[in-house]
Amino acid sequence: GASALALRPASVSLVTSRNAAPFHAAQSYRRAALVLWHWAALRRAAMRLLWRCALVHSVALHSGGVNALHPSGVKIFYDPRHATHSNAKGHPETPRRVDDCRRALEKTDATWQYLKQARTDAEESVRRVHSNQHISRVKKASKFYRFGRTRLAVDTYAKRGSHQTMLRAQSLWLDAVDHASIQNELAVALSRPPGHHASRHVADGFCLYNFAAGAAAYALDVLGKDWVALLDFDVHHGNGVAAYADEEARVMYASAHQAPLWPNTGDDPSDQGLLGNRLNACVKRGADAVEFCGAWDRCLKFVADRVSGSNGLLVVSAGFDALLEDPLAQCRLRPQDYVRIGRATKDAAETLGVPVVLGLEGGYSTKVGDAFAHSIRPWLGDDADLVEVEAAPKLARRVEVCESNQLPEPGALRCVSTKHGPLTIATTSDGAAYALQKRLPPYGLATRFYGDFDGQVRTIKDRGSGTKFYVDSGDVRGPWCPAILPKRPLARRRRLPADYRDASAIQTARLDVVDGVATASSDELEAVLSAAPRQLYPKLRKRRRRRRLVTQRSFARAAQNDRATVATSIKNGELRTAAVTSTGLELGYYLVRLPDEPTPGTDDALSAILHGGDSTKVERDSRRGTAKVAAGVAVFVEPAARGRNIGEVLFKEAMRACRALDFRYMLFVERDGGSGKLVKWYEAMGFRVVPPDVLPGLDRAMVGYLPSDQTFYDVEGVGLDVEKYS
Known part of the structure; x- marks a missing residue:
């Protein structure tokens, strides 16, 4: 190396000499080329030496030198190509979420492992928890020759390359399970998009595949775990994981989430699922850290009371959308509050003697990275400074x-x-x-x-x-x-003093x-x-x-007195019936999803609930051979306009439009406050309550037949002009 450095300036001087003869110039070029060749050889020798050092360190890692090589106790698995999958402009689920987490986690003492390519058993792991039809739909939308995005649900998209990106994300979870099972460390899967809303047959809630359920199935079927506890502190209930828990008795699912909130499931604390292995630890809107952490403690206690043996695994779905700044929920946690959640999880894992796998789910504010970094601090031994000493209360007059x-x-x-x-x-x-x-x-x-x-x-x-x-x-x-x-990227902001x-x-x-x-x-x-x-x-x-x-008083006056027009529109597989005044004020709406694909098991449920078990009475679509069922999603009426019978008019006009579109049944989740009056009102119109064991994963659902008699839909409201859909 020293000789090469000594010859390098001389070679440069020979090459750049202006007075050299042609022969001497050619000789100088040959000497320079020889020196450069030796320089490249030295570089190759140095690279071989570094690879040998890396090999020695890897052998030491597998031979028990974990404490020396991983002093942090946390290993993060990361996919640098996660941005291959992206959603439409303005969608809250963006690659920025993982980038923010990466920048915040890089400031900690955690170690990293970058994913080079998807595991060969990643798709097999996905097939354990998803049907072949669902995987085929995602694959079709991810073909290399497709342009744009394919809408798989109301807010869930797939584009070219999405399926392969999902397999890479699932590989992160599988690598984390393998690492946590061998090493005494917290394994973190820094993946996107979230997955706990995806069920066996459908994608939903930004989720294409259910990574947490796939990791649990892998741990049970491949690694031979006796039990797996799926814990979820995402502010939205993981309806996809709950449906998987209803199918697998070796799995427990406990979720701390806000209710009521989308997806409008898991709001009954007494519902423990078909197998008694689920817990809904609900918090109200506006919950602070004390209430949310109390719900998380109930989840940990639920698991500790029902498991036995140390041959298990804790898989934590880490959603950071309970933060105060999150736009999709109404809880009020700060980033430092997640230290308490991490400490409680670590203590529970040490008590049970099982490893922990933590994977990213939701969280759509700019403080997700800070909250994620705080949640792993207990495993880094960096939470001793969080002991809070309460100051003496200040007595004010x-x-x-x-x-x-x-x-x-x-x-x-x-x-x-x-x-x-x-x-x-x-x-x-x-x-x-x-x-x-x-x-x-x-x-x-x-x-x-x-x-x-x-x-x-x-x-x-x-x-x-x-x-x-x-x-x-x-x-x-x-x-x-x-x-x-500004609504447009290049629009000028309004300047304020x-x-x-x-x-x-x-x-x-x-x-x-x-x-x-x-x-x-x-x-x-x-x-x-x-x-x-x-x-x-x-x-x-x-x-x-x-x-x-418009002031609040004038709006209330307009909602009570102004005439409104009830009209129905259809866009992107959704039917929307709304009541709007002439000045543009919307007094209420009813939103219905029009699914293209049939839901397995729906025909049997319809025959059992509405037709006394006679499957021949179920009206099926001639094209696909199954019943067409519309799904009611949301209904809202302004409080100031609730004396005008707008709710019934909107509901029946939506039913009329669904009937005109060849739908014969409607399914929705009722939101009765506990008095039972709303359920009786639906039953008076022919709807029946769906038992929990008939359609797993749907709590408090009701289904009914859409009559062909048009007089059934004729209902009058105060000051309403109805435009009938045909």
Whole structure:
């Protein structure tokens, strides 16, 4: 090496000499080529030496040198080609999620293993939990000659190369299972898209294949595990994993999730599945870390009480969409709260004496990476600094605000006259009252006129900018000013002054009722009263007249009195029946999914529930030989318009349209609050409750026949003009 470095400058000087004769120049070229050849030989020898060192280290790894080579105790399996699969523009599931996680996890002491190619047994693992028909649909949509994206569900797409990307993602989970079973480390599968919503026959919820179920089946059938516990702290219920648990007795599934929330399953805590091996640990909307971590502790206890022996495995579906900033849910966790979830999981695994595999599921905010990094800190021995010492409570003077009978009813917002002047007070659905500042940033719109209050989520939305604030803490929920961001990538943003742009929270004061009097902390109330009562942004005055911003009072008046037209439209396999006024205000809608493929077992269920077990009475489609069943997805009616019989009109018009499209049955999940009145209302129209053992994975489902008599669909509403679908 030293001789080559010494000859290198001389060779350069010979080559670049201007006074050399042609013979000497040729000789110089030959000497330079010889030196460069020796230089390349030295490089090849150095590479061989490095490969030998790597081989020695790999042998040491398999011979027991784990502590020396993996001091962190966490190994992450990563696919650098995960971005081959992508969704449509504006879809929340993007490659950015995994990239953010990778950047955050690279700052830890975890070790990495990059995937070179998909495992040969990856497709076999997928076939253990999915039907051949479903895999064929994904393969067809992933052909190299196909352009664009194929829609497999309402929000789930496949494109060219998606099937191979899914096999690479499944390979990450299988590699993690193998590594966790051999080494005493946490194995992390950093994969996308999520998978816990995909069931045996269909893709759903951004999920094409169920990676967690495939890893569990691999551990049971190939590695010979006695049991596998599938734990899920994604904020959405994993209906696909729950369906797999109903088929496999050696599997337990426990999920901590928000209910009600899409996919509208798993909201019954008493439902333990067909085999008694499932737990639904539900939390309400707006749940904080204490409530969510308590639900996760119930999941761990459920598994610990039902397993025996150390020949098992914990497979954790890690979804980080319970964060405060997540746009698809309403929980309120911070990234550092996931340390508690990781510590509880690690303690449970050590108690049971089993390895842990953790794989990425959901999470669609910009703080997913930070939350992921915090969740693995217990395995890195880096959570000792999280011991929290509670400070002594600060005793503040309480001042009287108003009488308790002046407070608005639960779920309402009202301006109340108090000793301190008019105050805007909001009462949440659980009865907690809060005083809010007069105007909302960034435009300075009046809170009582331009604030849309949601009592269940505890948020108030500024109608001018679209920003949402939590009424109990004042923090921003979701994106800042989404209504004024550019809709096109190259569009110019609307410029705001600094005092409007920098305001990112509001002042609130908690009101407590004592002896019929509502009181508040003097410091909090003073902050609310002294919050800068910004005047309306000057440029918005003209914009408000031009765009005619609607206040809450005028909207309620229009919802009660304005005439509306009920019309039905079909787009992308979805039927939507909506009631819209002449001014463009939507009073309600009913959404129905029109599936192209039949669902296995549906004909038997229809004959058992509606036709007394006589399969000959089931009306089947002549083209495909099975019954066509429409699936009701969602229904909503504005509270101010619920005295106009809009709900029944929308429901029957959707039924009429489905009948015109040759659908003979309709299936949906009822959302009765517990009184039973809604179920009786559906039963009066011919629908019947589906027993849980007839259609596994569907809780509280109802199915009914769509009559051919058109007079059945004729129903009148107050101030409604119905355009019949034909």
